[in-house]
Amino acid sequence: MNLPIYLDNNATTPMDPRVLEAMLPYFNAKFGNAASRNHAFGWAAEEGVDYAREQVAKLIGANEKEIIFTSGATESDNLAIKGVFEMYKEKGNHIITCVTEHKAVLDACKHIEKLGGSVTYLPVKSDGLIDLAELEAAMTEKTILVSIMHANNEIGVIQPIKEISAIAHKYGALYMSDSTQTVGKIPVDVNADGIDLMAFTAHKMYGPKGVGALYVRRKNPRVKVTAQMDGGGHERGMRSGTLNVPGIVGLGKACELCRLEMGEDAKRLSKLRDKLQVSLTELEESYVNGNVEHRLPHVANISFKYVEGEGLMMAMKDLAVSSGSACTSASLEPSYVLKSLGLSDDLAHSSIRFGLGRFTTEEEVDFAIKQTKHAVNHLRDLSPLWEMFKEGIDLDKIEWAEH
Amino acid sequence: MAYSEKVIDHYTHPRNVGTLDKSSSKVGTGLVGAPECGDVMRLQIEVDDKHMITDAKFKTFGCGSAIASSSLATEWLKGKSIDDAMKIDNMDIVEELALPPVKIHCSVLAEDAIKAAINDYRVKNGMEALESAKSHH
Numbered sequence A: 001m002n003l004p005i006y007l008d009n010n011a012t013t014p015m016d017p018r019v020l021e022a023m024l025p026y027f028n029a030k031f032g033n034a035a036s037r038n039h040a041f042g043w044a045a046e047e048g049v050d051y052a053r054e055q056v057a058k059l060i061g062a063n064e065k066e067i068i069f070t071s072g073a074t075e076s077d078n079l080a081i082k083g084v085f086e087m088y089k090e091k092g093n094h095i096i097t098c099v100t101e102h103k104a105v106l107d108a109c110k111h112i113e114k115l116g117g118s119v120t121y122l123p124v125k126s127d128g129l130i131d132l133a134e135l136e137a138a139m140t141e142k143t144i145l146v147s148i149m150h151a152n153n154e155i156g157v158i159q160p161i162k163e164i165s166a167i168a169h170k171y172g173a174l175y176m177s178d179s180t181q182t183v184g185k186i187p188v189d190v191n192a193d194g195i196d197l198m199a200f201t202a203h204k205m206y207g208p209k210g211v212g213a214l215y216v217r218r219k220n221p222r223v224k225v226t227a228q229m230d231g232g233g234h235e236r237g238m239r240s241g242t243l244n245v246p247g248i249v250g251l252g253k254a255c256e257l258c259r260l261e262m263g264e265d266a267k268r269l270s271k272l273r274d275k276l277q278v279s280l281t282e283l284e285e286s287y288v289n290g291n292v293e294h295r296l297p298h299v300a301n302i303s304f305k306y307v308e309g310e311g312l313m314m315a316m317k318d319l320a321v322s323s324g325s326a327c328t329s330a331s332l333e334p335s336y337v338l339k340s341l342g343l344s345d346d347l348a349h350s351s352i353r354f355g356l357g358r359f360t361t362e363e364e365v366d367f368a369i370k371q372t373k374h375a376v377n378h379l380r381d382l383s384p385l386w387e388m389f390k391e392g393i394d395l396d397k398i399e400w401a402e403h
Numbered sequence B: 001m002a003y004s005e006k007v008i009d010h011y012t013h014p015r016n017v018g019t020l021d022k023s024s025s026k027v028g029t030g031l032v033g034a035p036e037c038g039d040v041m042r043l044q045i046e047v048d049d050k051h052m053i054t055d056a057k058f059k060t061f062g063c064g065s066a067i068a069s070s071s072l073a074t075e076w077l078k079g080k081s082i083d084d085a086m087k088i089d090n091m092d093i094v095e096e097l098a099l100p101p102v103k104i105h106c107s108v109l110a111e112d113a114i115k116a117a118i119n120d121y122r123v124k125n126g127m128e129a130l131e132s133a134k135s136h137h
């Protein structure tokens, strides 16, 4: 077992060696520009891209013509939201999203508001799921797009996207899903799930960084987005720029491996995740954040009350995890996702996200359990709040210095 | 961002962790920060008749730099008079621990805790409180 142990697979995943192998020829031998139609170098590159497009489409039940390659999920989110807003201006100017979305979606929506659009940010319930009745109540004639993520990156909670897309369609709006955390991890089928646009990225599924895709539906209905990057008219005019051929080939291979292996991976990882969660919640005053039934199989977000996340991570020195604590960020605000579940700030500061992945072993999980327990106990020995809690002092009744 | 060796040393082997009897007239207690802000520091000093600090203890809920800052503070406090202790500046802590700019407020918190502890002792013993905490983040 090598230390440190990587348990931050929601941030990014290591590349699968098989993906790297598939990519390598496209850096040198097959270096051509996929848009060069007149020679063998171009054809070889184009062939690689075409094959990747099929591999990607197959994973999500799409047609390969519906795949637009981008630089990643951030770009895909932006293209979908801004592109739909521009393209469907005549029809309406209202977009619905939710407060736990990734910044790429939230900030694209902020941009829409600056352009005169109107955006509804749905709250979430304490388990992280949106309320479908609230969604339906927010729909208007002017609603052109509902953008609700598939699974959340911090807590792994999976939204009921079939029901959400049905509501969007009932009111004539498109449904867009940021599926960055789910594609390649759990089954996603654009037709069965009623998805019109979908963002995802290679580096969350054992592929390379800097490449992703936007699924854009071509039939029932035919969806169009206005390009946000103008130029040579690549990707059916929706995203110009010379294609990142090795990256795209890597995304394709990553999708193929996920299609073949995600069932097994998910089964194995959910067992390990459950083991981790059961052991760690044996610690007093530890709480799992978010719905545990509708949740990605490889994620557990746990708050260890009375210890602060960054301090805790420092004691978990052989584990690479992440925390919702403000001390880990430049701002002094703890995670907005955890806060929107209604978590008090101190619980948000005390949270640790464990994200398992394809290469996580049981031995590593056992080690992680041991080191985390040790760290929590060590930090609690240092914590004045833990001492007060143990003495039965009600921390809410203390007048803390204002900030 | 990597931590300095000194931060890691204080964090891994914190000095003077513990609790003094806060009801004693010889003990000054400073409790600063707030759980919602992710940092709470409790620093206590025990002072003799000559106003010399004979013992210091801390407990901190916060990041590694906050824990290291308070551990260092207790080391510095022991053996100082309360007047000299009042002169400890957060920038001394920043320098000693090589804290990066984003962690300066952790040292400010330690300075606040020192001042709060001294003032608590002063007020308990019939002296007026001195300039209050430097700032809040």
Ligand SMILES: Cc1ncc(COP(=O)(O)O)c(C=O)c1O
Pocket: A010, A011, A071, A072, A073, A074, A075, A077, A102, A104, A149, A151, A152, A153, A178, A180, A181, A200, A201, A202, A210, A212
């Ligand atoms: C839900 C979600 N959306 C979007 C992104 C951004 O993806 P990318 O890094 O490919 O731009 C991420 C990853 O950070 C994510 O988790």
Ligand code: FES
Pocket: A326, A327, A328, B037, B038, B039, B061, B062, B063, B064, B065, B066, B102, B103, B105, B106
């Ligand atoms: S206590 Fe929050 S950054 Fe140090």
